[in-house]
Amino acid sequence: ISCIVLCRLLLWFVLSLASPFHVSSVIAPVGVLISIVLSTVVVMAIGLACVAIGYDECSGAEGVSRGLSYVLSRPGLTVCLLATTAMLSWIVGVLVSALLQSGKLHLVPAKTPWDDAVLLSSLQLSVWLCSLTIVYVRLRQEVDGVPEPDVSR
Secondary structure, rough: OOOHHHHHHHHHHHHHHHOOOOOOOOHHHHHHHHHHHHHHHHHHHHHHHHHHHHHHHOOOOHHHHHHHHHHHHHHHHHHHHHHHHHHHHHHHHHHHHHHHHHHHHHOOOOOOOOOHHHHHHHHHHHHHHHHHHHHHHHHHHHHOOHHHHHHHH
16 A cells, blocks of 8 residues: 555656646656656665675675566566565464464453564564565576575575
């Protein structure tokens, strides 16, 4: 939902600037769409770059280069794997939230403050970090032809 709100705000901003600069109202949304796609590619590449730096012990510039190369070489596979990660993160969030709410009734006294958001966020972050590592190893195998035993240490 926040992505939709961000897209709507960007579209409103670009359309409000279109009239003073005499830009077509058709070109403005296309520009917003292009900026969203480029931003998504950069964010995915930076995520993979962080894994490359930690996993393959390469420099920061080489990690970013690898991340961009892998995302641009196999965009369909990358989007599919990251969409699967997002779904898995959502499922973990729903299941853990339900388990924590049911556990609250039996494990924690009624007057104890209970904030399950910290544990829930930690578990979702761990799903994302593990998935990014799996995506990196999979893309490294697809693009560079490096088998998994040679990548992992």
